[in-house]
Amino acid sequence: MKKILLLLVTALLSVTALPSLAQVVNAKGVGTVSYATIVSQADKDRAYRAAQVASIERYFAEAGEAEAENFDAIQPKIEENLDKFIMSTTVLNEQDQPGMRKYSVAVRTELNVTKLRIALRGASKAGQAGPAGNSPMVYVFLGREVAAVKSFDDRVVKRAEMKLDSDVKASGTTRGSEGENIQGNNIATTASKQKTSKVSVNQSINVETGGSTNRKSDETSYRMLSMASHKTAVTSVFSQSGFQVADPDFVLADGDMKSVNADFSKGSDLTPSTMRALVLSLRKAGVPLFVVATFDVGVATQDPASGLQRVAVTVTGRVLDVSGALPREVASVPPVQYFAVAPDNAIATTKALKDASLLAAKEIVSRLNASGIH
Structure with a gap:
């Protein structure tokens, strides 16, 4: 019975901590309009629609800078078809200020995130595509944890x-x-x-x-973790966003992945020789986009709210376009932390890697769309 309760608590915490994984989310917005003498029903309707649009804008703003840029691209289409993207609206508060001749309304909406994503893809296709637009991509997601830290005396x-x-x-x-x-x-x-x-x-x-x-910095070595169980879900995120995902096993040379794993087991970047080998393999296969992301798993701690094990994963990623004469970075994900809680360390680590990989893939897609690449 105790184990069942722990699993239920874990599920509830997961839903609460990671709302961006859901396809329907709640958002709040406020709309304010000015009127001539007395507020009319038409004025109230304008404020109501402005509050609905503001709730969608708030959702994109909370999702990050790239998502906010994407909202600007589809805002006219959203305003024309609010009923298509908003499933329900609840009025939270109304305020009329006759002295200032202003009327305000606050609402809570249920947003259809799936249709918003479809609208984003459509806007990206219609917009000016980058040099790697509508082309295949290869992604490499690497999970790792600290294996040993060598410290030196002064x-x-x-x-x-x-x-x-x-x-x-x-x-x-x-x-x-x-x-x-x-x-x-x-x-x-x-x-x-x-x-x-x-x-x-x-x-x-x-x-x-x-x-x-003389002081020497610590030498840190990492233990690589398998991300194979999350591969299908991540590939689905990229595919549903319009990217043609190629399996790295069929694109990269036999020694490429060994070099990548060796580099990231000792540091946080690829060596120049590894980069040149990767670019050569990608160009030979005709794949212009290369996505690489690292997932650093932290030490498990006890969650103060639930008493369960809490694991943090720090994600860092970058996207390279190798179609030109010189490879260039077209998008990057600065270090972002994601958390997961579970009854034990192993489950918490697996869940944290799964959630972090899905969220990282969505963030990469958002940043590519903001750059006009689809």
Whole structure:
């Protein structure tokens, strides 16, 4: 029974945390109009329609910069066919301001995301296509997690210089006397000698210390994770958006994927030699678009709200157009984090990778559409 409850909580959290995966979403909008003397029903209808359009615009704005650009391309078509894209509308609040002669209405709408996506594809085809428009693509999605981190101790070098200054001074005096005594046939002589000396030594020591500290960044190695179970869903996202997806197994050379995995197991980018090999294989197969994305799985932590395991996945991606003389980047996805919760680490990791791959594919499609590539 406890396990069933945990699974139900997981499902509810998944629906709440990832609304962009649904085909019907709720959005809010506000419409405001000005009127001459007294607000009429026609004025209220104009505000009502403006609020509906604002709810759709809000949905695209929350989805990201690329989606906001896509909304601009289809806004006239949406305004002409609101009933086609909005399934239901609920009025939340109305406000009439006679002093300012303004009327406002707030609504909550249910948006048909599927038809909005179809409208986006139609606008992209009608627009000015890029050099790689309506052409096949190859995508490579790579999941990985940290396998080992090698840290280095600081290298400290100490230096000391000592300088000794000495000053020696010496002085001396010698005194002596002699005498003779003649007595009879004998002559006696006497002599005395006195010598004194003084030596003084002054010494001073100067010590200078210094050194240097060298720090080396950590070396991180990654363990590659299989993304094969998510391949069908991701391919479906690209295909439904009008792209002709080619399987990398039939396009890339045998050693290309090995080089890609080797590069990303040690760092976050492809080496120049790997890039040149990939471009050569893509051009040979006549595939102009190449999508590569990495999915970095973080350490599982306990979700404070549910007590379940929570896993974060950081996604980074880029799209290259290799159809020209020089390959160029036509779209990129900056690092974005997605989260998933589940009863244990393994399920949470699998779910996080699945959700992140689907959302990343949709984000890439949005950015390509914003660039006029379909």
